[in-house]
Amino acid sequence: MLTDAQKLAPTPGTHIQMTYLEALMQAQMEEMDRDERVVLMGEDISVYGGDKLIERFGRNRIWDTPISEGSFTGMGIGAAINGLRPIVDLEFASFAYLASDQIINQASKLRYMTGGQIDIPIVFRCCMFSTGSMAAQHADRPYPLFMNVPGLKIISPTSAADIKGLMKSAIRDGDPVLVFEEKRLWPLKGDVPTDPDHVIPIGKADVKREGKDVTLIAIAGAIRPTMEAVDALAKEGISVEVIDPRTLKPLDHEAFKTSVAKTGRLVIVENGHRVCNVGSEIVAVMAEEAFDLLKRPILRLSAPDIHVPFSPSLEKDFYPTKDHIVAAVRRLL
Amino acid sequence: MQLNGDQRLEAYRRMLRIRRFEEEGMRQFKGGKIPGPFHASMGQEAAIVGACLALRDDDAMTGTHRSHGHPIGKGAHLDALMAEVMGKEGGICKGRGGSMHLADNSVGIISESAIVGGGIPLATGCAFSARVRGVDQVTLCFFGDGAVNQGTFHESLNMASLWKLPVIYLCENNGYAITTSLAQSHGQPDIALRAAGYGMPGVTVDGQDVCAVYEAAAQAVRRARAGEGPTLIVANTYRFDEHSFGLVISGEPYRSVEEVEAHKRDRDPILLYRTVLLEEGINEESLGAVEDEVAEAVKQAVKFALASPMPRPETLPDYMFNSPLAGQYSSAAGLERN
Numbered sequence: 133m134l135t136d137a138q139k140l141a142p143t144p145g146t147h148i149q150m151t152y153l154e155a156l157m158q159a160q161m162e163e164m165d166r167d168e169r170v171v172l173m174g175e176d177i178s179v180y181g182g183d184k185l186i187e188r189f190g191r192n193r194i195w196d197t198p199i200s201e202g203s204f205t206g207m208g209i210g211a212a213i214n215g216l217r218p219i220v221d222l223e224f225a226s227f228a229y230l231a232s233d234q235i236i237n238q239a240s241k242l243r244y245m246t247g248g249q250i251d252i253p254i255v256f257r258c259c260m261f262s263t264g265s266m267a268a269q270h271a272d273r274p275y276p277l278f279m280n281v282p283g284l285k286i287i288s289p290t291s292a293a294d295i296k297g298l299m300k301s302a303i304r305d306g307d308p309v310l311v312f313e314e315k316r317l318w319p320l321k322g323d324v325p326t327d328p329d330h331v332i333p334i335g336k337a338d339v340k341r342e343g344k345d346v347t348l349i350a351i352a353g354a355i356r357p358t359m360e361a362v363d364a365l366a367k368e369g370i371s372v373e374v375i376d377p378r379t380l381k382p383l384d385h386e387a388f389k390t391s392v393a394k395t396g397r398l399v400i401v402e403n404g405h406r407v408c409n410v411g412s413e414i415v416a417v418m419a420e421e422a423f424d425l426l427k428r429p430i431l432r433l434s435a436p437d438i439h440v441p442f443s444p445s446l447e448k449d450f451y452p453t454k455d456h457i458v459a460a461v462r463r464l465l
Numbered sequence: 466m467q468l469n470g471d472q473r474l475e476a477y478r479r480m481l482r483i484r485r486f487e488e489e490g491m492r493q494f495k496g497g498k499i500p501g502p503f504h505a506s507m508g509q510e511a512a513i514v515g516a517c518l519a520l521r522d523d524d525a526m527t528g529t530h531r532s533h534g535h536p537i538g539k540g541a542h543l544d545a546l547m548a549e550v551m552g553k554e555g556g557i558c559k560g561r562g563g564s565m566h567l568a569d570n571s572v573g574i575i576s577e578s579a580i581v582g583g584g585i586p587l588a589t590g591c592a593f594s595a596r597v598r599g600v601d602q603v604t605l606c607f608f609g610d611g612a613v614n615q616g617t618f619h620e621s622l623n624m625a626s627l628w629k630l631p632v633i634y635l636c637e638n639n640g641y642a643i644t645t646s647l648a649q650s651h652g653q654p655d656i657a658l659r660a661a662g663y664g665m666p667g668v669t670v671d672g673q674d675v676c677a678v679y680e681a682a683a684q685a686v687r688r689a690r691a692g693e694g695p696t697l698i699v700a701n702t703y704r705f706d707e708h709s710f711g712l713v714i715s716g717e718p719y720r721s722v723e724e725v726e727a728h729k730r731d732r733d734p735i736l737l738y739r740t741v742l743l744e745e746g747i748n749e750e751s752l753g754a755v756e757d758e759v760a761e762a763v764k765q766a767v768k769f770a771l772a773s774p775m776p777r778p779e780t781l782p783d784y785m786f787n788s789p790l791a792g793q794y795s796s797a798a799g800l801e802r803n
Contacts, residue, residue, distance in 0.1 A: 171597060192597055198627065203586040203620030210590020213575045214525060215598055237580045238587060247559030248784035249570035283785055306787030335790040382790055 147293075147323035155292035155324045156313065159299035160219060162328050164189055167217060170303060173197055173208055174221030174257075205231035205256070209239045209308075212254040217303060225258035225312060226272040239308040240283035254309075255302045261315045262353055262403050262440070265447060271440035273352070273402075275312045276409045279381050285334050286381040288312040290355040292322035294378055297332030305334065312380070314353035335379045337387035343373035346461050347391040350374060351402035351410050354433075354452060358401050361457035372461060380410055388414060389422045396427035397464040403451045406434045431460045466683035468676055472518055474755060476675045477742060479517070480510035480735050481759045483534045486543055489763050490533070490550055490564075491710055498771070499550050502712075503564050506534035508705035509637055511734030513538040515678025516605055516635045516698070519686045525573045525591045525604040527584035531637075531704075532577035535607055536569040543766035545569070548773045554780075555773030561784060581642075582608060582615030585634070589621040592632035592695075603689045604632045605682075611642025613656050622663040622697065629694035633685040636697070638672065639704040644719040660697040672700030673734040676741070703728040 150158070161184070164170045173195040178186050185194050197204040201222060208218040222228050228235065239252050260273045278284055285307055289295040295313065302309035324330075340355070341362055350358035355376060362372045373391050377383055392398050398418065400411035411432040418430060433452035441447050449456075468476055487505045494503050506513060509531075517538035520526070528535035536546060536557070549556030550564045557569045565579040575591055578584035588606030595602040612618055613636060625632050636656055640647055647654045660667025668685075670677045678700050685696035705728065707714070739752060 198620070198623060200620035200624065203589070203617050204624065206583070206586025206617065207590035207593055207621070207624060210527075210575065210587035210592075210604075211594040211597070212590070213587070214591040214594040214602075214604075216594045233580065233583065234586060237583055238576070238578065242576050243787065244784050245558060245562045245566050246568050246570065246576070246784075247557065247561050249558070249568065250575055251787045253787070285790070 146326050148326055149321055150292055150324050151318060152292045152295055152320045152322070153318035155296040155322070156299055158324070159296045159303070161185070161188065163300055163303040164193060166328065169215065169217045170219065171195065171211070171216055172219045172221065173204060175199055175223060177221050201227050201230035202233060206234035206238060208254055209234055209252060212252045213242070213250045217253045219255045219257060219303065221257040223259060224270050225260045225274055226270050228256070228258045228274055228278070231256070235278070235284070235308070235310070236281050240281050243307070244283060251306050252308050253306050256308070256310045257313065258310055259313045259315055260353060260403070262451060263316060263447065265442050265444060266440070267442040268439035273312070273404045273435075275310070275380055276404050278310055279410065279413065280408075283308065284381060285309045285379070286312065287334060287379050288314070288352040289378050290314070290317055290350070290352060290376050292320065293324045293330075294332060294338065294376075296324050297330050298334065298378060300331045301334050304331065309334070312352060316353045316356060332378070335382050335384060337375050337377045337379070337384035339373065339387070339391070340376045341372065341374040343371035343395070345371045345395055346397040346399060346464055347373045347375060347388070347395045348457070348461065349388065349398065349400045349414060350376060351380070351400075351404070353403050354401040357452060357454045358457055360454040361461070364454065364458055365461055370461060370465065383410075383413065383417065385417050385421060388418065389425065392418065392422060392425045396425060398426065398430045399433065399457070399460045399464065400430065401433045401452050401457055403435055406432070406437050409434055428464045431464060433457060433460055466680055466687070468518065468679050473742060473745070474747065474751065476514055476518055476679070477735075477738060477752065478755050478759060479514045479538055479540070480675065480738065481756060482543065482762065483507075483510045483513065483537045484735055485759050485763045486537060486546070486766070487533055489767060490547070493551070493767065494710055499564065500552055501563050501565075503550070503710040504531040504708065505706040505710055506531050508728065508734070509639060509672070509702045510534060511675035511738065512635070512637045512672035512678055512700035512702045513607070515675040516607075516633070516682040516700070518679050519682035520603065520605055523573065524602055525575055525588075526607070527575055527588040527591070527604070528568070528577040528607045529581070529584065529609060529612070530565040530577070530579035531609070532565055532567040535577060536567055536572055536574055539572040539574065541569040541572045543762050544769040547766035547770035551770045551773075552775065553770055553773035554776045555769065559784060560776045582612035582617040584608065585612065585615070585617045585621045588632055589625050589630060592625065592630040593628065595631055596628065601690045602631070603686050606632055606634050607637060608634070609642065610636060610638040610640065610647055610656060611645070611650070613659065614650060622660070622665065622695065625695040626663045626665045629692060631689035631692075632695045633682060633689060634695060634697045635682070636699045638699050638701050641704065641708070641719065643708045644714065646719065656699045657697060665695050665697060667697045667699070669699045669701065672702030673732045673737055675734060675738050703732060705729055
């Protein structure tokens with residue numbers, strides 16, 4: 133049986149094995165080496181971010197901030213306008229709410245509102261800690277909220293190679309990019325290209341598994357139960373194609389349509405709350421642009437419209453599980 | 466540090482440019498040429514110009530929704546500013562910003578934030594960038610007395626002090642956050658005292674005295690460039706017009722007609738400074754020449770703005786992104802379909 137790492141691995145080449153988290157850190161370090169304008173800022177990052185960062189780049193590039201999300205985020209934005217390329221690490225994606233005024237009212241809008249007089253090349257890291265009894269205030273997955281804001285690019289890679297390549301694209305991009313990484317993916321190993329210019333374009337989805345019976349679009353951390361479900365279904369002779377959008381804004385409509393043209397059936401799996409999530413958007417896109425490709429109604433699996441509970445017994449089935457996904461796929465056949 | 470020879474007339478010129486620009490703007494507003502709200506800075510010109518004159522051309526600035534004075538104070542050309550408040554293609558922000566967001570980056574303005582207190586972290590970050598890059602650029606941050614009660618004020622001042630960032634926080638204290646007075650909204654109304662809580666100097670100046678504001682700002686600039694960190698300056702000033710031009714306040718009056726008239730009569734920063742200049746030996750002829758020049762520049766700005774076309778609807782998505790991606794403009798595509 134394939135390991136998770138093998139399932140999520142890209143085509144082998146000049147690669148080395150590393151975890152998702154190592155790949156993310158390596159992307160930051162390589163980009164900081166490449167471009168001295170890149171600085172890293174956030175709470176406790178010189179400790180949690182690894183002592184290697186301070187050792188390698190010094191304290192003028194690595195900034196431990198006071199607990200002031202609402203303002204150090206804005207500080208990063210001001211610095212981006214004035215010549216730096218900051219990576220603002222908000223740690224918990226739930227803390228992006230504190231920073232949201234600056235992200236939404238300033239970062240996303242100022243280029244437009246000034247008629248293109250300024251650029252805001254900034255990256256916001258928002259890690260989703262969906263499991264592990266973090267309880268509601270630390271466990272949110274707020275990417276749908278930010279998808280409704282024009283002017284932001286949003287990525288949510290799921291493999292080590294993808295996080296490295298997309299993080300590099302985000303840092304090199306001339307606009308604000310939100311990175312929704314997933315803590316559950318941190319330990320996953322995969323083959324990562326050693327090329328320091330390994331970049332994956334923002335806006336391109338990836339086929340993580342080819343199949344012919346059903347298309348399954350998995351978002352961020354939902355890729356793990358999805359791959360387990362797909363393996364189980366394969367044993368029954370059901371062939372599922374797995375698409376990882378990798379970028380949530382803009383979504384790669386063509387990749388979805390190409391796959392559904394083949395399968396005629398679509399399930400979307402994510403850990404966001406149900407109302408107005410990324411699945412809602414994909415369903416709308418398919419209804420508008422590809423209704424005639426569908427043989428069956430689209431199914432969406434997500435977290436319910438309830439806050440993330442603390443107790444393990446309540447949290448256990450809160451997000452779509454392998455069994456939920458298997459059942460959904462069977463329903464469509 | 467005092468305003469030197471050339472700067473003395475320049476201070477008068479810039480204050481007058483703000484005043485005449487806004488007087489003309491109000492005429493154009495009444496004539497239906499300016500959409501949206503119009504927040505005038507009239508009465509606050511000395512606080513703005515005094516601070517701006519202490520800066521170098523390559524220094525940076527952030528402002529507020531009361532945004533006309535800041536770019537003019539920093540020396541911006543009037544044409545594109547007038548076109549912007551009319552929503553024209555030739556506007557400084559291509560018709561995407563308007564009266565509350567008159568940011569002119571050619572004079573170092575990185576934003577005019579209409580979210581009260583929203584620009585304070587941006588200015589702090591701008592100064593942070595100068596610090597990281599090792600350049601001696603200073604950032605001037607304008608905000609009003611209302612913004613002092615926002616969290617961004619406290620968080621930003623803390624970080625600026627902690628890292629000795631080259632930033633000047635300039636409070637245009639006109640006494641009213643829309644209709645809410647200082648006494649109604651500040652547990653401790655002496656704003657400059659707040660600086661002590663963050664370990665930086667807090668200076669109060671007469672905001673109707675352009676020389677006093679300049680001197681305080683020049684001192685703060687010197688500190689900032691020397692690596693000694695930020696300064697909070699509170700310029701006590703007064704807003705002659707309503708919060709927004711044409712705004713009808715139907716409830717309880719929050720300030721009396723007598724109060725407003727007394728300020729206009731006795732505390733007009735331009736009249737006060739004109740008297741000073743005459744006393745210092747600058748003759749009527751020189752002042753008259755500046756006045757004529759300003760009138761001509763405003764006239765030219767209106768001409769330019771009226772002649773500038775409205776932005777074409779198909780340009781709606783322009784300026785969204787530095788590096789646009791395929792599919793990024795689906796909303797615009799949606800408009801076309803519908």
